[in-house]
Structure formats: structure tokens, C-alpha cells
Amino acid sequence: MARPLIQLALDTLDIPQTLKLASLTAPYIDIFEIGTPSIKYNGIALVKEFKKRFPNKLLLVDLKTMDAGEYEATPFFAAGADITTVLGVAGLATIKGVINAANKHNAEVQVDLINVPDKAACARESAKAGAQIVGIHTGLDAQAAGQTPFADLQAIAKLGLPVRISVAGGIKASTAQQVVKTGANIIVVGAAIYGAASPADAARAPIYEQVVAAAA
Numbered sequence: 521m522a523r524p525l526i527q528l529a530l531d532t533l534d535i536p537q538t539l540k541l542a543s544l545t546a547p548y549i550d551i552f553e554i555g556t557p558s559i560k561y562n563g564i565a566l567v568k569e570f571k572k573r574f575p576n577k578l579l580l581v582d583l584k585t586m587d588a589g590e591y592e593a594t595p596f597f598a599a600g601a602d603i604t605t606v607l608g609v610a611g612l613a614t615i616k617g618v619i620n621a622a623n624k625h626n627a628e629v630q631v632d633l634i635n636v637p638d639k640a641a642c643a644r645e646s647a648k649a650g651a652q653i654v655g656i657h658t659g660l661d662a663q664a665a666g667q668t669p670f671a672d673l674q675a676i677a678k679l680g681l682p683v684r685i686s687v688a689g690g691i692k693a694s695t696a697q698q699v700v701k702t703g704a705n706i707i708v709v710g711a712a713i714y715g716a717a718s719p720a721d722a723a724r725a726p727i728y729e730q731v732v733a734a735a736a
């Protein structure tokens with residue numbers, strides 16, 4: 521099995537702290553994600569800074585686009601984003617707009633299934649429209665209410681769609697192997713790394729090593 525990619529969700533607002541976290545964890549991370557709170561707070565300059573400092577890493581900008589897909593996503597792809605996210609609940613016109621923007625920049629689109637009522641239908645339509653990734657995502661507020669992404673991951677993985685599957689929502693060391701075995705291609709980890717006493721140790725031993733072991 522090809523090793524799934526590990527994505528670090530950087531949801532902190534402070535730029536020096538965000539860049540420090542990225543540097544500390546870089547050896548164990550494939551995709552840096554500029555999280556939604558951070559991109560709203562810090563803007564496109566941070567995309568340019570990441571591309572300059574980490575030219576060999578993939579960069580996902582978690583725009584969670586809800587409307588004006590092509591118009592909103594275009595400058596972020598132009599600034600160096602390899603992937604941006606669009607909400608599944610935004611509907612197909614917006615999703616297709618972001619796909620158009622990505623295609624013009626040789627980049628990729630992740631459709632985030634957060635709060636989508638019929639996730640299988642949305643995943644199918646997104647794949648058909650040309651999205652490369654669908655995101656199974658239990659957001660921070662839903663996590664606080666006790667929800668997890670595992671059942672949704674299992675249901676979408678079973679569909680066998682021609683898209684990569686990303687999973688996010690409180691993934692940690694004890695669940696990393698489970699999500700890999702269920703079929704996730706991209707494992708997103710935020711708080712379990714950036715909230716750890718040693719983010720580098722948390723990224724390496726519990727996450728990276730678990731993902732490598734599960735994929736072996």
C-alpha cells in the first residue's frame with residue numbers, strides 16, 4: 521500500500537508560532553495546511569511565505585469556499601497553493617468553479633463533506649466533476665459535541681470512487697492506524713500535534729510511525 525500522506529492542520533493565528541511549528545515538524549509532514557482561522561486572519565501573504573520557506577512541501581489552503589468558487593480560489597492558487605478546499609454544501613456550481621481555477625494552475629481541489637447531508641451523493645458528484653480529493657471532516661465544534669469521522673470514512677471508502685480520501689477531525693496517535701486501514705489517503709492532524717508539549721515528537725512517534733506501520 522502506498523503510504524498515506526500526513527497533513528498538519530495549522531489553525532493557530534500567530535504567524536511566528538505557525539512557522540515554528542511547521543519547521544519543527546517538517547520531517548514528518550507531507551502537506552502543510554494553512555487552517556481556516558489562520559487564512560482568514562493572516563491572508564494570502566502567509567501562502568507566499570509558506571511557499572518561500574517550504575518549497576518542497578505540498579501546501580493546502582483551507583478556504584472552505586462557499587460561493588464565488590473560481591473567483592475566490594484563483595488568487596490562492598496563483599500565490600502557490602497546491603490544494604484549496606471548497607465546501608460540499610456550497611453545491612456543484614461553486615465546486616466546479618474551484619476546479620476550473622485549480623485546472624488553470626495545475627493544482628488540486630478538496631471537497632470538504634463537513635455537514636453535507638448526503639455525503640455519498642456529494643462525493644460521487646464531486647469526483648465526476650473532477651475534484652481530486654474528498655474530505656471526511658468532523659469539525660472542531662462537532663468534535664466538542666462528541667462526534668467522530670470514522671463511520672463516514674468507512675461509508676465513503678466503500679464507494680471506491682476515483683478520488684483520494686482525506687480524513688480530519690480529532691485524529692491522534694491511537695486512531696491513525698485505524699483510519700489508514702479504513703482507506704484514508706490523507707491523514708489530517710491538528711490539535712494532536714500543535715497542542716502537544718513537543719509537536720515534533722508528537723508528529724514523529726505517534727503519528728508518522730503509526731501511519732507507516734499501518735501502510736506496510
Ligand SMILES: O=C([C@H](O)CO)[C@H](O)[C@H](O)COP(=O)(O)O
Nearest residue numbers: 529556688689690691709710711
Ligand atoms: O479544518 C479544521 C477545522 O475546521 C478548523 O479549521 C481542522 O483543521 C481539522 O479539524 C483538523 O484539526 P484537528 O481536528 O484538531 O485534528
